[in-house]
Amino acid sequence: MSDNTHARGPKRANGVRENEILALLQRADGPLTPGEVTERLGGELTYSSVVTILTRMHTKGLLTRRARGRAYSYTPVTDDAGFAARRMRTVLEERPDREAVLARFADELSDTDADLLRQLLGPEADTD
The missing domain is CATH 1.10.10.10 (Winged helix-like DNA-binding domain superfamily/Winged helix DNA-binding domain)
Structure with a gap:
């Protein structure tokens, strides 16, 4: 057709x-x-x-x-959140400067998302 x-x-x-x-x-x-x-x-x-x-x-x-x-x-193999996390990890792994990518990602998080990420990383993430 x-x-x-x-x-x-x-x-x-x-x-x-x-x-x-x-x-x-x-x-x-x-x-x-x-x-x-x-x-x-x-x-x-x-x-x-x-x-x-x-x-x-x-x-x-x-x-x-x-x-x-x-x-x-x-x-x-996983749920929707798992697929999103896999996509994020793939993008990170494709970049030569992981630190720069992670820093930019963290800088652009909302305060709420930054607090949630700190909570998920646990108390060992608080080094100051």
Whole structure:
């Protein structure tokens, strides 16, 4: 179809689809198979598209999988806060001057967030 749609609805970027599926898996009561994901998406994607996306997410380390019958069932490796923390850590690890990045990050925290970070780091963080 020339209007950027296909039989199952408008075309969306892979990252958007991955985020939708990740959110769906995070809300689930347990691991889901590709068939269950397809069903919960309401037919927006074909089964084979869901399998492709889940496999790609597993390869990226976003999901774990276990054999269930003739398919795999998938579970996120962490929750939303855990994924945000992983993204922050990845950015930090990609920069050559970690001290500068952390200093800038700390300087830009609100007073409330700075107090929360101090609390999370514990009493050993108070060196003055």
